[in-house]
Amino acid sequence: MEKIIEQAFAVPFRYQVCFLEGIFDLTNPLLANFLDNGKKAKAFFVVDNGVSNAFPDLLKDIRDYADAYQDKFILSAEPLIVEGGEISKNDEATFKKIVDATSIFGIDRHSYIVGIGGGAVLDMVGFAAAISHRGIRHIRIPTTVLSQNDSGVGVKNGINAYGKKNYLGTFAPPFAVINDFNFLTTLDDRDWRSGISEAIKVALIKDIGFFEWLEKNATALANREMAPMQELIIKCAQMHMDHIAGKDPFETGSARPLDFGHWAAHKLEHLTQYQVRHGEAVAIGIALDSTYSYLKGMISKLDLMRIINLMKALGFGIYAHELSGKELLKGLEEFREHLGGELTITLLEYMGKGVEVHQMDSDLILQSIDQLKLFHQEKVVADS
Amino acid sequence: MEKIIEQAFAVPFRYQVCFLEGIFDLTNPLLANFLDNGKKAKAFFVVDNGVSNAFPDLLKDIRDYADAYQDKFILSAEPLIVEGGEISKNDEATFKKIVDATSIFGIDRHSYIVGIGGGAVLDMVGFAAAISHRGIRHIRIPTTVLSQNDSGVGVKNGINAYGKKNYLGTFAPPFAVINDFNFLTTLDDRDWRSGISEAIKVALIKDIGFFEWLEKNATALANREMAPMQELIIKCAQMHMDHIAGKDPFETGSARPLDFGHWAAHKLEHLTQYQVRHGEAVAIGIALDSTYSYLKGMISKLDLMRIINLMKALGFGIYAHELSGKELLKGLEEFREHLGGELTITLLEYMGKGVEVHQMDSDLILQSIDQLKLFHQEKVVADS
Ligand SMILES: NC(=O)c1ccc[n+]([C@@H]2O[C@H](COP(=O)([O-])OP(=O)(O)OC[C@H]3O[C@@H](n4cnc5c(N)ncnc54)[C@H](O)[C@@H]3O)[C@@H](O)[C@H]2O)c1
Ligand SMILES: NC(=O)c1ccc[n+]([C@@H]2O[C@H](COP(=O)([O-])OP(=O)(O)OC[C@H]3O[C@@H](n4cnc5c(N)ncnc54)[C@H](O)[C@@H]3O)[C@@H](O)[C@H]2O)c1
Ligand SMILES: [Zn+2]
Ligand SMILES: [Zn+2]
Numbered sequence A, B: 001m002e003k004i005i006e007q008a009f010a011v012p013f014r015y016q017v018c019f020l021e022g023i024f025d026l027t028n029p030l031l032a033n034f035l036d037n038g039k040k041a042k043a044f045f046v047v048d049n050g051v052s053n054a055f056p057d058l059l060k061d062i063r064d065y066a067d068a069y070q071d072k073f074i075l076s077a078e079p080l081i082v083e084g085g086e087i088s089k090n091d092e093a094t095f096k097k098i099v100d101a102t103s104i105f106g107i108d109r110h111s112y113i114v115g116i117g118g119g120a121v122l123d124m125v126g127f128a129a130a131i132s133h134r135g136i137r138h139i140r141i142p143t144t145v146l147s148q149n150d151s152g153v154g155v156k157n158g159i160n161a162y163g164k165k166n167y168l169g170t171f172a173p174p175f176a177v178i179n180d181f182n183f184l185t186t187l188d189d190r191d192w193r194s195g196i197s198e199a200i201k202v203a204l205i206k207d208i209g210f211f212e213w214l215e216k217n218a219t220a221l222a223n224r225e226m227a228p229m230q231e232l233i234i235k236c237a238q239m240h241m242d243h244i245a246g247k248d249p250f251e252t253g254s255a256r257p258l259d260f261g262h263w264a265a266h267k268l269e270h271l272t273q274y275q276v277r278h279g280e281a282v283a284i285g286i287a288l289d290s291t292y293s294y295l296k297g298m299i300s301k302l303d304l305m306r307i308i309n310l311m312k313a314l315g316f317g318i319y320a321h322e323l324s325g326k327e328l329l330k331g332l333e334e335f336r337e338h339l340g341g342e343l344t345i346t347l348l349e350y351m352g353k354g355v356e357v358h359q360m361d362s363d364l365i366l367q368s369i370d371q372l373k374l375f376h377q378e379k380v381v382a383d384s
Helices: A030-035 A049-054 A056-070 A092-104 A119-131 A145-151 A181-186 A189-194 A196-206 A209-220 A228-248 A264-272 A278-295 A301-314 A325-339 A362-377 B030-035 B049-054 B058-068 B092-104 B119-131 B145-149 B180-186 B189-194 B195-206 B208-222 B226-246 B260-272 B276-293 B299-314 B324-341 B362-377
Strands: A002-018 A040-047 A073-075 A080-083 A111-119 A137-142 A157-159 A164-168 A178-179 A345-350 A353-358 B003-020 B040-048 B073-074 B081-082 B112-117 B135-142 B159-161 B164-168 B178-182 B346-349 B353-357
Touching: A002 A228, A002 B226, A030 A056, A030 A111, A030 A145, A030 A362, A030 B145, A030 B276, A040 A119, A040 A137, A049 A056, A049 A080, A049 A111, A049 A181, A056 A073, A073 A092, A080 A092, A092 A157, A092 B164, A092 B195, A092 B260, A111 A119, A111 B081, A119 A145, A119 A157, A137 A145, A145 A181, A145 A189, A145 A196, A145 A228, A145 B073, A164 B092, A181 B195, A189 A196, A189 A278, A196 A209, A196 A228, A196 A278, A196 A301, A196 A345, A196 A353, A209 A228, A209 A301, A228 A345, A228 B003, A228 B049, A264 A278, A264 A325, A278 A345, A278 A362, A278 B226, A325 A353, A325 A362, A325 B346, B003 B226, B030 B058, B030 B112, B030 B135, B040 B049, B040 B058, B040 B092, B040 B119, B049 B058, B049 B081, B049 B112, B049 B180, B049 B353, B058 B159, B058 B226, B081 B092, B081 B346, B092 B119, B092 B159, B112 B119, B119 B135, B119 B159, B135 B145, B145 B180, B145 B189, B145 B195, B178 B180, B180 B226, B189 B195, B189 B276, B195 B208, B195 B226, B195 B276, B195 B299, B195 B346, B195 B353, B208 B226, B208 B299, B260 B276, B260 B324, B276 B299, B276 B362, B324 B362
Parallel strands: A002 A178, A040 A073, A040 A080, A040 A111, A111 A137, A137 A178, B003 B178, B040 B073, B040 B081, B040 B112, B112 B135, B135 B178
Antiparallel strands: A002 B003, A157 A164, A345 A353, B159 B164, B346 B353
16 A cells, blocks of 8 residues: 655745834823733843943833833743854853743743844754743844844844854744834944945846935935934845745745845855954955856956945955955855756846856956955955 | 845655555556655654554565665665654654754655655654755655555654653655555554544544444444545545645744644653553544533534544543643633633534634633543433
8 A cells, every 4th residue: 555645835934124214102002002912921032241331221111111011911030141253153051041041931932032233143943942941932123234234134044063164053933023213223333334235236136226225325324324224124134034025934945036146145255264354255246246157257347346435435445364265166166066956157247137157267256266365455446 | 224125935846645555566667756856865763662563574675675676776775763652752863863864864855755554753853954054855655544545655754852742843745655554454542543633633623424334334444444534534634734835834923723732632642651652642632622622612512422432432531531621721811821812712613613712711611521521421412
């Protein structure tokens, strides 16, 4: 007897991504309403110490807010402060502390874990929430440009293991995301800038109009003007979300158009032990793949210069000596392994349109990095 | 500025559940075809030692099969043998060994982890596969009645932590499930019988015809006849799968109709430190909730006797002294906590139809357990 039953179903996911200022203003019930599960939900807060150091009143604000909305939710325990940045994804003890807390404080599937912090802390907290009780409701409050416009609005979480980035993790949509722009005021310049590279990325592969907008607003963004940054974040978050909703949200295939510029970036982050920020590395990765696209005859020299000059205007480095030719080629192979299937790299078909290729020419990669080194030394790149 | 973006999408899942005999017959390409990803997939096998002890040739069979189909897949390493039973879900070291192996042997998102064993080993292996690389393809080869007709065909995995059952886990559909009936021949009587309780469960809440079929085949099943067991497993697996596909596959709500009889079962498993098998505990839980349904006036005495007599004919115990009134009431509260939201218990509206209730009467629970104790002492229960 041989018999086969086909199983097929679709699991619907739905969440809101909000943009505002003053999430803990006592007059703003938004967060409390998310936390309201009809029976005094328990909420457990995990806070990036970069944020709590920058906002010394934050913990008090959280407590006051909980007091004001105690009919809707209660704090299951004092907020847990964890070290911000990549270390939070490397340190198993921190991760374990959060999983432990869910058990100790009885955070169940109808309770909430609220993460406040940069992309690294949110990735780590999200993973802890995803596996405890097979998934506790998770609210993300991203506090960096990168986490507000990219990492925090998506469906992935993870921690590093075996020296490999995001080795452990799941696909787990958040319960809600609340982007409070006020947090951005205390970012240091590198973190302010860093996330902008993800906007350049989506603009280059999807929307030339947005790229032109970035060119126009580059100086204002570099000067840390808040209005264009808010506009950038909303636009960029929307584009990332549309992409995720569009096709293969849980990335079962090998295609990853949103990883434009990321293969070299991953290698550079690793080589510098995460001293280079994700967004900074992505900027260099984009510069590299754009140069490669130019050398392949896909975009013009003028197009390439626009990209390089935009990055320079924003203050990005576009070259790093750690990215030797040898390391780059190794990085390409690692990226292929990481994808698992076929190598799939996004290049530029033209400005505003990405295209997938399944192999890259080693010689051209080496030429690209040499070219970038030259560009890097010039102040503004002129047509030659 | 306050703005909200709504995100909504559905993630499609699809997998096949196969029933056969002789999965490693060199002439049967079924498994090899699942493993064939177009570029010599790596497959890593994890085997329950209860199975490898019962089938001393199993490892050789796996190697021979891999040799025969080396154009489709390769073994990434020697199969890993792990201790079977609940201990595999309690022992973090075993779990970690599998996650480590994915890194050491380069098992990526397009490679496969194949689990062969009972429900416990499959739950544990499934969890390791689910979080490594955010999800490695996982093929389940269930080898017990319970795992073939219930746990192995569904979407949940998990391990125990903090003394709590399935505390860590995810919802992660398998890549494929292959039920090989030959494995069932070596089960000890308790494991042969145990999984039948899940069939009684779905029959009572969904399909009176299936219940009647069980009554007719009780003696044959108790005598370990294979033909009715195969029929039972296919029917029961199909019903579980239909249920999962039907509504809320990832259990976001509090309703869990498939947990009929399970609230007391969980408590009993825990109280006996898993000396009582899941299916054995479920049988007692079903007997309890059926008795409660009778005392509530929902089913007749005659109906209740049919249920009790079926269980007796199959050799199930229907009472356990560990389930004192006090422990039972505690178990009910724990189940409510476990669900997170409102208490939701399935009782019998009538034979073949479950109904959800949101509270249970403590006195009637105590009466039910006393009643069960009496039934337990009688050989066959007669109408009084
Ligand atoms: N899950 C995803 O889909 C996804 C996508 C892209 C990137 N990521 C991950 O995101 C991480 C990078 O995130 P990031 O760029 O936000 O950096 P980060 O999380 O490493 O934070 C950078 C620094 O800023 C501090 N900080 C955070 N908020 C602050 C604030 N408001 N004021 C002052 N300091 C503050 C942090 O403490 C940290 O020291 C990486 O681990 C990357 O892998 C994840
Ligand atoms: N994921 C789910 O949806 C789900 C649903 C129900 C139950 N479960 C879990 O399933 C587990 C129980 O599974 P189970 O009933 O299969 O028992 P089990 O996995 O504990 O196995 C029982 C014993 O049988 C041995 N064994 C397995 N196959 C054998 C074979 N072919 N021949 C001889 N011995 C064999 C094992 O080594 C073990 O000692 C529990 O942990 C329970 O929580 C999970
Ligand atoms: Zn990125
Ligand atoms: Zn069960």
